[in-house]
Amino acid sequence: MKLFVGKTVLVTGAQRGIGYDIAGAFAFQGASVVMTDVNGDGVQQAAASIEKETSAKTLALAADVSKYADCERVIEETLKTFKKLDILVNNAGITRDNLVLRMKEEDFQAVLDVNLKGAFLMAKAASRSMLRERGGRIINIASVVGQMGNAGQAGYSASKAGLIGLTKSLAREFAPRQVLVNAVAPGFIQTRMTDALKDETKAGLLEMIPLERFGTGADVARAVMFLAGDDSAYITGQVLAVNGGIYM
Ligand SMILES: NC(=O)c1ccc[n+]([C@@H]2O[C@H](COP(=O)([O-])OP(=O)(O)OC[C@H]3O[C@@H](n4cnc5c(N)ncnc54)[C@H](O)[C@@H]3O)[C@@H](O)[C@H]2O)c1
Incomplete structure (x- = not known):
């Protein structure tokens, strides 16, 4: 039996990589996937x-998670198309790696804007309907x-x-509404x-x-x-x- 039939799942940053695999996994389990x-x-x-x-229903939307107007539009389109949102997966993320001495302030900020603020903005935009429905997962x-x-x-x-x-x-704030x-x-x-x-970095990591x-x-x-x-x-x-x- 498919586990997510009748559920709507939204995955950010789903064009490739982990986000794509998450979206595909839910689709295989019968979910409608944004x-x-x-x-x-x-x-x-x-x-x-x-x-x-998978023959699942999907909705693809261009949106930048670091912009609240985009997040609101994504939730509006989701509710218009699938009537409800059950599961939000905040996956979009970027890296701008460097040693601190060389890390530019704008790179530090860009990473925070997407990885942290983006998840806040998406959760904020999604929360109204989830709290109203008294159920949901982020x-x-x-x-x-x-x-x-x-x-x-x-x-x-x-x-x-x-x-x-x-x-x-968020878990503490939203718990009373399940x-x-x-x-x-x-x-x-x-x-x-x-x-x-780099190859040597990968080899070193594998050893750990x-x-x-x-x-x-x-x-x-x-x-x-x-x-x-x-x-x-x-x-x-x-x-x-x-x-x-x-890491344990
Ligand atoms: N790959 C890893 O080893 C690893 C490890 C731990 C955590 N993660 C996390 O997993 C998530 C996915 O990583 P990945 O390896 O698949 O990376 P990836 O670069 O392959 O995919 C990230 C996706 O996010 C999209 N994206 C970037 N900025 C965005 C924005 N502002 N709005 C919407 N989408 C945006 C990109 O276009 C891309 O499609 C990230 O949050 C990453 O930090 C990855």
């Missing part, structure tokens, strides 16, 4: 390919480096640590974001991962689906690590 991305053409194509593979894609820090990623890890704080505050808010903190997942790492492999988008998607489904009805404000044991 996919958003700053890359409008990319997200249209991504949604078309998921529709073809899942924020954080990162292991938000838990343990990482040299060369001051802005990125600060944004992800902030996202964990945001998750816990809107559950959790985070998934992936370790090193094979995507373009990690393909960009007890499960001796990088994660996949599917590993993350399974954790997100757990937090979106009936089996996690008594779980809120938590951070589920999907990291191969690199």
